[in-house]
Amino acid sequence: xxxxxxxxxxxxxxxxxxxxxxxxxxxxxxxxxxxxxxxxxxxxxxxxxxxxxxxxxxxxxxxxxxxxxxxxxxxxxxxxxxxxxxxxxxxxxxxxxxxxxxxxxxxxxxxxxxxxxxxxxxxxxxxxxxxxxxxxxxxxxxxxxxxxxxxxxxxxxxxxxxxxxxxxxxxxxxxxxxxxxxxxxxxxxxxxxxxxxxxxxxxxxxxxxxxxxxxxxxxxxxxxxxxxxxxxxxxxxxxxxxxxxxxxxxxxxxxxxxxx
Amino acid sequence: xxxxxxxxxxxxxxxxxxxxxxxxxxxxxxxxxxxxxxxxxxxxxxxxxxxxxxxxxxxxxxxxxxxxxxxxxxxxxxxxxxxxxxxxxxxxxxxxxxxxxxxxxxxxxxxxxxxxxxxxxxxxxxxxxxxxxxxxxxxxxxxxxxxxxxxxxxxxxxxxxxxxxxxxxxxxxxxxxxxxxxxxxxxxxxxxxxxxxxxxxxxxxxxxxxxxxxxxxxxxxxxxxxxxxxxxxxxxxxxxxxxxxxxxxxxxxxxxxxxx
DNA sequence: TCTATTTGTTAGATTACTCTAACAGAAATA
DNA sequence: TATTTCTGTTAGAGTAATCTAACAAATAGA
Numbered sequence: 001x002x003x004x005x006x007x008x009x010x011x012x013x014x015x016x017x018x019x020x021x022x023x024x025x026x027x028x029x030x031x032x033x034x035x036x037x038x039x040x041x042x043x044x045x046x047x048x049x050x051x052x053x054x055x056x057x058x059x060x061x062x063x064x065x066x067x068x069x070x071x072x073x074x075x076x077x078x079x080x081x082x083x084x085x086x087x088x089x090x091x092x093x094x095x096x097x098x099x100x101x102x103x104x105x106x107x108x109x110x111x112x113x114x115x116x117x118x119x120x121x122x123x124x125x126x127x128x129x130x131x132x133x134x135x136x137x138x139x140x141x142x143x144x145x146x147x148x149x150x151x152x153x154x155x156x157x158x159x160x161x162x163x164x165x166x167x168x169x170x171x172x173x174x175x176x177x178x179x180x181x182x183x184x185x186x187x188x189x190x191x192x193x194x195x196x197x198x199x200x201x202x203x204x205x206x207x208x209x210x211x212x213x214x215x216x217x218x219x220x221x222x223x224x225x226x227x228x229x230x231x232x233x234x235x236x237x238x239x240x241x242x243x244x245x246x247x248x249x250x251x252x253x254x255x256x257x258x259x260x
Numbered sequence: 261x262x263x264x265x266x267x268x269x270x271x272x273x274x275x276x277x278x279x280x281x282x283x284x285x286x287x288x289x290x291x292x293x294x295x296x297x298x299x300x301x302x303x304x305x306x307x308x309x310x311x312x313x314x315x316x317x318x319x320x321x322x323x324x325x326x327x328x329x330x331x332x333x334x335x336x337x338x339x340x341x342x343x344x345x346x347x348x349x350x351x352x353x354x355x356x357x358x359x360x361x362x363x364x365x366x367x368x369x370x371x372x373x374x375x376x377x378x379x380x381x382x383x384x385x386x387x388x389x390x391x392x393x394x395x396x397x398x399x400x401x402x403x404x405x406x407x408x409x410x411x412x413x414x415x416x417x418x419x420x421x422x423x424x425x426x427x428x429x430x431x432x433x434x435x436x437x438x439x440x441x442x443x444x445x446x447x448x449x450x451x452x453x454x455x456x457x458x459x460x461x462x463x464x465x466x467x468x469x470x471x472x473x474x475x476x477x478x479x480x481x482x483x484x485x486x487x488x489x490x491x492x493x494x495x496x497x498x499x500x501x502x503x504x505x506x507x508x509x510x511x512x513x514x515x516x517x518x519x520x
Numbered sequence: 521t522c523t524a525t526t527t528g529t530t531a532g533a534t535t536a537c538t539c540t541a542a543c544a545g546a547a548a549t550a
Numbered sequence: 551t552a553t554t555t556c557t558g559t560t561a562g563a564g565t566a567a568t569c570t571a572a573c574a575a576a577t578a579g580a
Contacts, residue, residue, distance in 0.1 A: 206344075
C-alpha cells in the first residue's frame, strides 16, 4: 500500500519535502504555505499533518507552526535529493526543458530506490570528472537533438565519426532500412530517422533502439507494412516505415528484449 | 487526480500493460492471469476491468475474456515502452541489478512524460551509434562502480586520464577536501569518496555532485564538522566529512542549485 | 448426470486522499 | 473595543484502490 522505501505514501513524502523546502528559506512553516506550494486546499493539509505527526515525522499541534522531526528530516532530504538527481538527469543529460523536468521528477522521485539514487549520483560525479563524457553529451548528444524537427541522432564527425552524416541520402552508412528488409527476417532497431511527430508515434509504439522487429509483410504506396514487435503485428504506412533504421547484422538472440 | 498523460491512474495503466503483456504471449487474457501477474486479488481485478471498460480501453463482459480496444492498446504500448526505457537506463547505464531496476521502472513508468520518453529513446540511439560513449560508460563508469565497497568514481587512465588515480593518496589530484576548506567559504561537491555505507548516507543527505556546501565550523577528532547545504546546517563527523571532495574553484554563483 | 474444482463476481469494509462549505480562532485595523 | 480579515480546522462527501469472505457460474472428472 504505502509506496517506496519509507513506509509512507508519495503524497506524504511530498508534504515532508515541501515543509523541508519552506523551512530552508523561512523561519517557520505554516499550513497556508504548504497548501500554496503544493497547490492543494488548506483543508487537505490539516489531515495530512495529522498523519505525519502520528508517524512522528513532524511535530504538530493545532494551529501551530510545523517542525520536522529527525526522522522526518531524513526522509524529506532523501526525497529532495531524489528529486534533484532526476531533475538534473532530465535537464542536463536528456535536455528536457526545466518545467517539464520538474513535473516528471516531482512524481518519479518517490520511486527511485536508494541504490538507483546512489548510482545516478555516481553518474554525475563521473560526468563532472570525465571531460570526454561531458563533451560527448554536451556536444554530441545535444547536437543530435537541436534540430528538433529534423532527423534526430546526428553527430558532428569530429565528435563521433561513425555517426556523422549530412542528412542527404548518405544517412544509412551501415544501417539497413526496415523497408529493405527481407520479409520474414528480423533485426534490431538502430534508430528512428523521423520528424518529431512520426518519431514520437513510433517510439511510443515500442520502436526503440534495440527492439527486435520482424518484417511480416512488405508494403507499397497504399499498402502498409506489417511488422511484428513484442509479439504483436503492427501496421506501418510506407512513409513511417521508411523512418525505421535497423542494425545490419542479424543479432545472436542470446539476450532478452523479446521474451519479457 | 488521474495521473500522467492518459487521463487514467497509474493503477489502471498497470492493468492495461499487464493485459498487453499477457496477450503478447497467450491467446486470451483472463482475470486470473491478470491478478497473478500483478499480484493482486482477483476481486480487485473485476472492478478495475469495469473502470477500464467504462473508459473504452478494453472490451469486457462479465465472465468473458478481456480484449484491448485500439485506444487501450495505444496506452498499454506506451506504458510498456516507458517501462522498457527506464529499465534499460537503470540496468545498462547505471548498472542497477535487473530486479531492482524492474521495481523502480514499474512505478516510474507512469510519470515519464512523452518528451522525456522520446529523449531517453534518443539517448539509446546515440549510445548505440557512438562507440566512444559506449566505451566510456561500459568501461569508465562501470569500472568506477565495480569495487562496490571501494571509493567509487575511479577511472582507468586509458579511458579518462584526468580521472585516473590509484586509490592511494594521489586521490585528490586537483580536488579540495571539505575538511581542508576555509571556514565560511563555499564550494561545489565534486565527488564522494566513501565506502558504500557512508556514501549512501551522504548522498541521501543531499551531498551530490554540484551541490554547494559552506563550511560553517571545522571539526576535530570528537567535534563534528558543521556544513550548510540547502539552507540547513548539518553535522558531519570527521570520518564522514573526509569523504567529501570539492571542486577547487569557487564557483561563479550564476546558476541555481542554491536557491530552489 | 452429479459432484468437485476452478474461476469470476459481489458485498462490505478499509485506507488514503482530495474537495467544498461552514465555522472558529487569531491578528490587524479602525 | 469592535470588526474585519486572515488562517486553520472540522464536517461531510466523493473517488480510487485494495482486501476478505461469501457466493455463483463454468469446467472437468468420475
